[in-house]
Amino acid sequence: MSLRRLLGAATAVVLLGSLTAVPAHAAPALPRFVPAVSGLAETPEAMWKQSPDGFASLPGYGVDGTTGGQSGRIVTASTIQELKDHAASSEPMVIFIRGTLEATDYVKIPVAANKSFIGVGAGAEVVNAGFKLINVSNVIFRNFIVRDSYIPGDWDGKRPDNDRDGIQLDTTHHVWVDHMKFERMGDGLIDTRKDSDFITYSWNVFADNNKALGVGWTPNAVTRMTIHHNWIRNTTQRNFSLDNTAAAHVYNNFLQDIGQYGMMGRNAAKVVVEANNFTAVQDPIVAKDPATEIVNRDNIFNGTRGRKDNVGAAFDPAQFYAYQKDDAVRVPEIVAAGAGPREDSSPNSATEITVALDGTGDFASIQAAIGSIPSGSTLPRTITVKPGIYRESVNIWADRPNLTVQGATASPADVVITYDLPANGVKFFGGTWGAGGSATLNVLAEGTTVGNLTVENAYDEAANGSSQALAVRSVADRVTFDGTRFLGNQDTYLADTTGRDATARTYLKDCYIEGDVDFIYGRGTAVFDGCTIHSLDRGSATNNGYIVAPSTKNSNPYGFLIVDSNLTSDAAPGTVSLGRPWFASSDPDAHPMAVIRDSTLGSHIAVRGWSDMSGHHWTEGRFAEFNNNGPGAYVNEFHPQLTPEDALKFTKEKFLGDWTPAGRG
DSSP, X not given: OOHHHIIIIIOGGGGOTTOOOOOTTOOOOOOOOOOOOTTOSSOHHHHSOSSOOGGGGSEETTEESOOTTTTSEEEEEOSHHHHHHHHHOSSOEEEEEEEEEEEEEEEEEEOOSSEEEEEEEEEEEEEEEEEEEESOEEEEEESOEEEOOOOTTOTTOOSTTOOOOSEEEESOEEEEEESOEEESOSSOSEEEETTOEEEEXXXXXXXXXXXXXXXXXXXXXXXXXXXXXOEEEEEEEEEEEEESXXXXXXXXXXXXXXXXXXXXXXXXXXXXXXXXXEEEEBSOEEEOSTTOEEEEESOEEESOBSOBOOBSOOOOGGGTOOOOOOOGGGHHXXXXXXXXXXXXXXXXXXXXXXXXXXXXXXXXXXXXXXHTSOTTOOSOEEEEEOSEEEESOEEEOTTSOSEEEEESSSOGGGEEEEEOOOTTOBOTTSSBOHHHHHOSEEEOSTTOEEESOEEEEOOOHHHHOOOBOOSEEEOSSSEEEESOEEEOSBTOEEEOOSSTTOOOEEEEESOEEEESEEEEEESSEEEEESOEEEEOOOSOSSOOOEEEEEOOBTTOSOOEEEESOEEEESSOTTOBEEEOOOOGGGOXXXXXXXXXXXXXXXXXXXSSOBOOBTTBXXXXXXXXXXXXXXXXXXXXXXXXXXXXXXXXXXXXXXXXXXXXXXXXX
């Protein structure tokens, strides 16, 4: 095979990390291969195919498979304008991308048929730009990065000027996207639309975005596509969303740390999902509509919950092409070693990361900053967030421990993380978000510290009716909140654990927490030290809510401790209960526990300090008070008091055990 044909049809240019500059008339040196990775089923060489596989390899529409610009000139694009000019050319062309090509203003570059876009060397990337393929065919993208067209603050991608995709395909066929990396785009990473067909997406990284990969925008079930060995991580929705696909074959992908849902079939989609690995993915496999057929086989689910649908026969991929699957257990190892551009393997080692809406930070999104931290890294890192309102749902994933997220100023009101999902809100594919799904901030990683910022669930109860709507849910052990504001109504803060028999300790120092119904609750161990706990006024003359609702397991001696704090409210005197016992899911082994001591209790606290809940009398909980003051600090039969001797058993040190968080008084 000639070198020109090798570079076009095989596009082995993906391995050209050692090339010098390539003029339009010169042939590049042969590719440089790297050593095989011991123990992998597929060596790096085998991962870099000589031609596309899957549906992109098949003939159709008068095209004999996907060959890109194999018969054309070889050119190099070193600027966005050169890239635009080459992409629009009517002639076949192999276009090398060298270095960083950055657009001043976002541009979606029109692409003509018969093109190969190949990154050359380390750091080949297109920034603040994407590609648009409309009614074209035979296009290849390999070995470079497309990144950073995110509009600061537009996490939902709803601004009318935000159509900032990485790649958009409309009525386009024979496209191969291979060993690419897409991250932090304004809208979708790839939108495959309007009856596009004969497509293969292989060995790519899709990361740090809300909307990842949508397919459809058509009433016709036409699209045939193969999706294999991709790494989809730290995304929220469309992972993929496969609408009206005639045949979507999804195998050996690694989906990791996904916010809302994983693989979804919609309308009349036929989907085969096999030997993928889903880790920390909610609703990993969803058949949304009655006509959807999804075959779910040989997949691995780690730390997932929700739907794993398996309905209908879909189709048999082997009737279209031959393929070989890797064991789903080994998919994370194989995909992490091989996905993305060849020269893009060095992990982020930065320990100080800045987020800002004005362009002065490393990132404009908190979730994107979290995604920049390598999975499994235990190196302590700090994300400093500059002032602004960040509308996004944030997950501090369990595989990124020892992270500090802090506001840049001393005032927590300067940095606000806000979202507005209610627990009873209906997902568009069925079911409700639930308590955990409603949280604006989920803290899942051990050793996390959050400080000097505000977290808000802005769900409007007055307009939409009452519902749980969490601002914060902490699950991991050794989590610290320092100078943090929690804003919500019902169930503002959930101190959770990874399971009923697990323990998780949280230390809250100098925090402000407001709400009305059970707004501090859960089975975790939590110490509220020097906090202001503010009960909102619901306008009732008799009942303005409940402060705590612990569901401590019976084997845990330590639930909630409120110490050296102020309990405040504008509500009518005597109308707020200190709390009530929560027997979650009627758990007979729960033994809810809370102690309030050395604190100032306002006049809003009820004379009958504690309340019953769901048929359980308040005395079924382990509730006690000690040495409180203020107009609500009653000493009577409804406010059980610790003796001085017993009070020694319920201190910050006892609750936190062998953990001494920074700032513990």
